[in-house]
Amino acid sequence: MTNNTQIRTKRISFVLALSVITYTAIDTYLSAYHDIDVIEIMTPVILGLVVTILLCGLLQRSFYKWMTKYSINLSFARQSPIVLGAATETKADCTNEIQAIEQPSVLDNYDTMLEEFKKKEAERQVKIMDAIREYVTIKTAPYLSKEAIATLIANIEYMACGTPDLYKPIRSNIDNPLRSPGLRHLAWNVGERLNVPLVKRAEFIKASFPHELVNATPEYLRLNLRDNVASQIPIDVPDKGDFRFHLDTDNDDSQ
Helix, strand or coil, rough: HHHHHHHHHHHHHHHHHHHHHHHHHHHHHHHHHHHHCCCHHHHHHHHHHHHHHHHHHHHHHHHHHHHHHHHCCCCCCCCCHHHHHHHHHHHHHHHHHHHHHHHHHHHHHHHHHHHHHHHHHHHHHHHHHHHHHHHHHHHHHCCCCCHHHHHHHHHHHHHHHCCHHCCCCCCCCCCCCCCHHHHHHHHHHHHHHHHHHHHHHHHHHHHHHCCCCCCCHHHHHCCCCCCCCCCCCCCCCCCCCCCCCCCCCCCCCCC
16 A cells, blocks of 8 residues: 555656646746746646645545445455455354354254164164074973073073173983084074174083083184084074074074
8 A cells, every 4th residue: 555655646746747847848938939928827727727636635535535434345346355254254153153052952962862772772682682582492492401491591691791600501401412513503693693702602602511512622612613514503694684593494404
């Protein structure tokens, strides 16, 4: 702004100086060669021009101050930066206000959704345990007594809860005992529904049937829980996203 004012002032000064020199030259020429007194003719004109220039300057200064004070923009093709800045600030304030209003409700919904998820997960675990109890009863009934089946189901619940120190030993029927392949497959099938690691499944079945698995080490059991051999209880792979057993098609594989 200061540089523009200085340039404008220099130009005006140059024009005024040039005008004075031109006027002096013309006045001298007309006075010397034509006896014409220019002062009498030009004085009213000069005074009128001076008054006009001063008045124009005062009006320009007044209009400039008024337009600047009220931020008046006469450019219809380009928006004022002041207006853009104000719009940006207004938008930012509005966004902050919306976030401040919505944040508590989002947190409240999160807590509600978390509780709902926990409730559904607990209901799913109950359904899984019910399916396991039914499956174990049906598949082991020919080989275990009623009391032994109850103990086996209790051991499965201990495995699900991560309390292996509560396991109790079981022995299958002497005249129709369970053999190692069927026990390994049983541990894999049940553990798969409970999402239990293989090593935990091996520990569970070894502790539950110490007599039948006397010659099997926990490492051997872990590596052979899902082997492809004929057995009294075959492998039952759950469908994707499902926990139910295939009791209708799961036939005895024993030879």
